[in-house]
């Protein structure tokens with residue numbers, strides 16, 4: 001899809017690393033969990049590379065201190081409920097909406113675009129976080145990590161949103177930050193614009209060839225048509 005001044009019928013927006021810098025809360029919970037397990041804390045810089053595939057995968061990565069690989073099942077069975085309980089109570093206090101996000105979404109709405117959120121974060125954490133940060137009411141639909149049988153990079157959550165809102169996937173746009181967003185968008189036949197500032201497991205998102213890369217949501221008018 002040519003990306004100069006497009007007019008998508010639906011814009012889907014990722015959450016962690018795109019709308020909200022959620023790592024401070026996630027890293028707090030990872031480190032508190034590690035302390036309860038008598039294991040070494042991991043710190044914010046490491047957690048930044050592990051976000052994007054849901055909280056279960058984040059917990060697994062924290063336990064092995066690596067992006068790839070799996071912990072012992074017994075350790076995971078002990079750790080995961082600890083993480084879930086911590087994140088339930090530490091979901092938004094330390095997290096911030098990125099500069100330009102609210103202005104960018106308001107520009108989209110003012111120009112007649114329909115917007116929805118598609119994240120790999122489980123719904124029990126997604127909805128309170130969006131609400132606490134004053135973002136929930138912008139979205140016509142929120143598709144969370146446990147809404148569909150598959151998460152991004154599978155195209156299912158994107159296609160689910162398009163179908164629910166009656167949009168043609170070939171005329172939809174995804175805004176994201178990670179290789180999972182690029183892969184899901186390509187597989188769903190969506191356009192994809194990525195944020196330069198997000199989380200991509202320590203890799204430059206440009207290496208995954210999104211249609212464009214932006215430093216701020218304020219750049220949206222460079223790529224999308226304004227209302228005639």
Ligand SMILES: O=C(O)COP(=O)(O)O
Pocket residue numbers: 014015016017051052053054055118119120121122178
């Ligand atoms: O890893 C998560 O829990 C969610 O990540 P996402 O919002 O970037 O899809």
Ligand SMILES: [Mg+2]
Pocket residue numbers: 014015016017018052176177178198199
């Ligand atoms: Mg993300």
